[in-house]
Amino acid sequence: MAGRIIGVDIGTSLTKAVVFDDAGVSIVDACAPSEVHHLPGGRVEQDLEQVIGTVATVVREVTARLDEPVAALALTGQGDGLWLRDAEGRPVRPALSWLDGRANSLVAKWQAEGVAREIYRRTGSGVFPGCHAPLLSYLDKHEPESLDRAAVAGYCVDAVVQRLTGEITVDVSDASLPFLDPVTRQYDEGAIEACGLGHRRGLLVEPAPGRSVFRLNRTGAELLGLPVGLPVTAGPFDLPASAIGAGVREPGDGILTAGTTLACQVLTRDVTWDREGEPAGMFLATPAEADYLRAMPAMVGTAGIDWICGLLGIGVEQIGGLLAESTPGAGRVRALPFLSASGERAPFVDASARAQFAGLSLESTRADLVRALCESIAYAARHCFEAAGLSGTLYACGGGVRSAEWTQIFADVLGRPIVIPGDPGVGARGAVLTAAESLGQPFDVELWAANSRTVRVRPENADVYQQGYREYTESLESARALWRL
Incomplete structure (x- = not known):
């Protein structure tokens, strides 16, 4: 196939x-x-039209600078949330982001009443406030007219695909949480009923077969300045796309995405789970039918770094220097990093989860505070990877790994080397690799994976971080008891 x-x-x-x-x-x-x-009440929303406008802007810009013809368009993007639209693809209300916390109390109620556990028993997925089930249920009670007007309860990527191609579809990765049975790759009707959403079942689109290809219609072609009929692929969404783009290929391999949230994923071909265990995490279907990612996407991440920068009146570019000023263990300052207004979703789900700092004294410095928060996020990553079953090579991407000092903390806390892809656009890489395979366009997997560097573990910090992790888990256990009061 000619072109890029x-x-x-x-x-x-x-x-x-x-x-x-x-x-x-x-x-x-x-x-x-x-x-x-x-918005007030923990609500976080986006305008579909504005998002589609960003797609048109970036596609037109790269096309204008490209010296070769365009062969296809490969889409990926944020998952979860609730993007309601009518049969023509027009939004019936602003999209509810995966960051949205309006359903916090509903999730707490489902946890108390056993609804969350029933979903987990059926699908291996925990529910959290920003996923489909609680958002749909919340609107069904408080804003039913929006659901009445909608034809599709979808996600960001398929909302864009509908506008560009006219197709009403959803990638199986997006559909994975929380209703998909990972064994059959079909919706579990019992999970839908458990949420009281049987009467809204028609809003859920059946997942498309892996590696499906769509075509730009006239509306999409005019929007992007590309030819009608150009092939378009849609998925997987950004978490599994990043795993593919980074080079995760063998069971046990994992990827750490240090972005706004901390996404920890491990490739597996085993879709069995402890049905009585902690109802958190999810199985994300990939384009390969036998492959799944056991994902623990924690709500902690670079958003916490932005918060502490604002609190201390510093720039993000100062983080590396402050980390270097404080020694491993952060001068005995310890933290729990749960700063999201919607609590935590992995490796446990608790909408009331909140952050804390402990061990402060008059001798504590702002460098200690920064380092304690960064170390606590690394401890959260270790907690997630232990739950997900990491045993192979670990890759990492996201804005957080641009900091050499913080990446070193991750490696030391996790006790394993971390492979960093040379190109930061691993989500787009994964989407392009999926599109190339879908279209039969050959590529050299090993060559694509070769451009990387490895961060090695510093063994002299092992004892400090082993003790730090023990204290982290003990503090977390105590805090969870308090959050329930």
Whole structure:
């Protein structure tokens, strides 16, 4: 196939388009910000039209700078949330973000009444406030007219696909949480009924077969400035796309995404789970039918770093220097990093989870505070990977790994080397690799994976972080008891 595939990653706050050469190195890229509206009551919403506008902006920009024809468009983007639209793809209300916390109390109620555990027994997925089930249930009670007007209860990527191609579809990765049976890759009707949503079943689109290909219609072609009929692929969403783009290929391999949230994923071909265990995490279906990612996407991440920067009146670029000023163990300052207004979703679910700092004294410095928070997020990653079953090579991506000091903390706390892909656009890479395979366009997997570096463990810090992790888990256990009061 002649021409290049444009990869588009539609993130929560930024949409990025990237074109790669035959070795998997980006040659053209463009980005455009998306608006995220934080409203009273923990509500977080986005405007579908504005998001689609960012897609048009970045695609047109890279196309104008590309010296070769465009062969296809490969989409990925944020998952979860609730993107309601009518049969023509028009939004019936602003999209509810995966960050949304309006259903916090409903999730707590489902946990107390056993609804969350019933869903987990059936699907292996925990529910959290920003996923489909509680958001649909909340609107069904408080805003039923929006559901009445909707034809589709979908996600960000398939909302964009509908506008560009006219197709009403959903990738199986997006559909994975919380209703999909990972064994059959079909919705579990009992899980839907357990949420009281049987009467809204028609809003859920059946997952498309893996590696499905769509085509730009006239509306999409005019929007993007590309030819009618251009192939379009849609998925997987950004978490599994990043795993594919980073090089996760063998069972037991994992990827740490240090972004707004901390996504920890491990590749597996075993879809059995302890049905009586902690109802958290999820099985994310990938384009390969035998492969799943056991995902523990924690709500902690770089958003916490932004918070402490604002609190201390410093810039993000100062974080590395402050980490270097404080020694491993942060001068005995300890933290729990749960700063999200919607609590935590992995490796446990608790909408009331909140952050704390302990061990402060008059001798504590702002460097100690920063390091304690960064170390606590690394401890959260270790907690997630222990739950997900990490045993192989660990890859990492996201804005957090741009900090050499913080990446070193992750490696030391996790006790294993971390492979960092040379190109930061791993979500778009994964989407492009999926599109190339779907279209029969050959590529060299090993060559694409070769552009990387490895962060080694510093063994001299092992004892400090082993003790730190023990204290972290003990503090977390005590805090969870208090959150229930």
